[in-house]
Amino acid sequence: MNYVDKINHVLKPATSGSPVVVDLFAGCGGLSLGFEAQGFETHGFEMDADSCATYRKNLKGNCTQVVLTTKTELPAAPVLIGGPPCQPFSVGGKQKGLKDSRDGFPIFISAVERLRPEIWLFENVRGLLYRNKWYLDEITQSLQELGYVIEVKLLNAVDFGVPQNRERIIVVGHKGYFSFPKLLERKISAGEALGELAFQAPPESKFLTPSMDEYVAKYEKASFCKRPRDLHLDKAARTLTCRNLAGATGDMHRVKLPDGRRRRLLLREAARLQSFPDWFEFVGTQTSCLNQVGNAVPPLFAFHLAGVVRNYLRSSKRLSPSDIVSNSLPLQLSLPF
Template sequence: MKKNLKKLDTKFSKKIDKLLKVKKIKNGFKVLDLFSGCGGMALGFEAIGFKTIGYDNNKDCCLTYEENLNSKCFNLDLNKTNIVEKTDVVIGGPPCQPFSVGGLQKGILDSRDGFPAFLKTIQKVKPKLFIIENVRGLLYKNKWYLDKIINFLFKLNYKIDYQLVNMSEYLVPQNRQRLIIVGYKNSFEFPKKSLQKISAEDVLGNYFDYAPEQSKYLTKSMDNYIKKYETASKCINPRDLKKKEPSRTLTCRNLAGSTSDMMRIKLKNGKRRKLFIREAARLQTFPDWFNFCGSEQSQFYQIGNSVPPMYSYQLALKVLDCLTNKNKKIIRSVRFQPSFL
């Protein structure tokens, strides 16, 4: 589908391609990106001029990171590694399965918990600021664990703020709720909400009427299964992608899996097809020039697990303001919004 991207460009996709270019001239600040994934959060920071270094235990993620960011990504298990490298900022999304609504929510008892390694790194490298991205489940059944994390960070003399953010309010065409925790020494302000909402059509454009030869269509039996599923669950609105609205949350399962919950487009002829890698990437606000490594399933997983680079870009602007104490420029991260489409 790469050769067809040009004719399917939208105003939004063109601006994303330019806005999120990796800056060759750096701003002098270094960022450690823990549990980095393929580099969604790092891309927003690199576009502002930060120098990032990634750490992830998935080889495909590290290959994708290095191919697109021109930065090193170390393929290692952070739970078994001590990082002592000096840095200004630490960012990352510790594995969220222990706190996800769909992940059994065992919290600290879950071996997939990445918070101990993240907190240990904060304690050792003593950054000026850090950002943790995680699922909203940490605010509910596992709220006791969030309190424990915050108390630990308070003892390290950080001021702590956190917000439950819906990415659709920050120029991301997706109703994606995530918890953002920020620790800092002086002052920090979260990005302002946008007056604009970006719809799936703003990002995908003619993809809604486009069916390449390699399209994967849902079978009649799959359509019947979906109909039964939506009837049983009293689903008022079908789960097909809607043109005029942001997408629902992209996850590994609904991108890569053949389930009743899968992300799909309903064509004019009534057929449904699965999303392509490029379509999923656009909904997550990755530029079209951003290449993913590994199998199709691996690429879908990388996209589903990512922080949308468009939101990360706005966070990075606020981080730069915090590090340079340029409070008078606090609104610059939203100045481009009125003419974004």
């Protein structure tokens, strides 16, 4: 099965009375879609109206539009997932960590404490493992004290069939024996994902002007780029973000057409590279939709994560409280080398 057929057929909501998954900071539902495709029921919580509307339009689960707090009422669920925002750990900030009111992690930790799920996981940027490792330690210590074995791993979506290099840390809390999903051998290129779309120039195309080409050239020279940062169809795309999809910046994603013209990435192309199925419809303005794509967890990546969560729930092997303590100290940090 080729890539396009796979995302269009495998990534379909297939809930069947399976365990409920609560998804905090759910965005447009990329993480939840992967879980629904594995048979879970989902309930998302998200503050952005367009993202909630997109979630409801495409998934079977409900999405509650709400500004989450540590006291937001949540349904009981054996699985808790999410992608908490984490602005406070910027080096230039005051680095208050969990005491910063802008931080989404106290909300996630509070949800774990109140729901006591069998297993939980969150996804976040790779920077938490490096210059902001102090903050990750603070978060995991708080969660570990709630009686969970904590495991951390840096994963790249490209290793799970997504045609995009997108490194993210996945942090999992459980009380038994958990294994991260196995990496796939075959990588999917941007060309395989986009097919003929990459050679077309539909009416909605936004072409780079000569002044934009000049600006991009200066940006790439200043950034010491060895080759232009156009989309290279023979390899996986670089990471998609709100900034390089919706903004006219020097590192914007763009396609170079056979006639030499360059245009910005179209919404459907961005969605393909993020592994959203073609049937998935986004709600909102063009900018809003591109931001939803850039913020999302790739559904195909989420599908593999959901598979190992399902396997964990089906297993009856659980650790005693004393075994959890011995397994939790020191923190089980797993990085690729």
